[in-house]
Amino acid sequence: xxxxxxxxxxxxxxxxxxxxxxxxxxxxxxxxxxxxxxxxxxxxxxxxxxxxxxxxxxxxxxxxxxxxxxxxxxxxxxxxxxxxxxxxxxxxxxxxxxxxxxxxxxxxxxxxxxxxxxxxxxxxxxxxxxxxxxxxxxxxxxxxxxxx
Numbered sequence: 001x002x003x004x005x006x007x008x009x010x011x012x013x014x015x016x017x018x019x020x021x022x023x024x025x026x027x028x029x030x031x032x033x034x035x036x037x038x039x040x041x042x043x044x045x046x047x048x049x050x051x052x053x054x055x056x057x058x059x060x061x062x063x064x065x066x067x068x069x070x071x072x073x074x075x076x077x078x079x080x081x082x083x084x085x086x087x088x089x090x091x092x093x094x095x096x097x098x099x100x101x102x103x104x105x106x107x108x109x110x111x112x113x114x115x116x117x118x119x120x121x122x123x124x125x126x127x128x129x130x131x132x133x134x135x136x137x138x139x140x141x142x143x144x145x146x147x148x
Contacts, residue, residue: 010033011024014077016039016096017044021037021078025059035057036061036067038062039063045061065098069108070108073112074115075116078126079126100128114137115136
């Protein structure tokens with residue numbers, strides 16, 4: 001809808017390798033998009049999962065967010081603290097501190113990058129106010145699409 005095509009797009013997911021990241025990775029491969037994930041060690045999608053996807057499409061995993069977003073058309077993030085993980089909040093905030101979607105990370109991708117988040121967002125944690133309110137953000141259009 002925003003990019004005019006799916007095939008050939010690069011989607012960079014930054015943050016926790018959770019259920020959203022897994023589903024997004026599978027969808028990207030299915031629709032011939034490149035998928036890159038940046039996550040701290042121990043919070044990735046898992047070697048077996050990544051290896052399986054790599055047999056079907058272009059998939060990469062790194063601990064460096066700037067590497068993952070290089071040449072990305074879309075940067076996607078999700079909450080660092082999912083339901084049932086509230087007792088891990090402080091630890092997760094520390095582990096993921098370098099994985100925040102902010103203006104510097106967006107600049108590393110390029111001026112035309114779009115930013116997505118499936119909401120609700122913990123502003124100031126996984127994404128800054130500046131990023132979610134930027135002209136590059138399609139977060140609210142994404143949310144509106146879930147109404148239909």
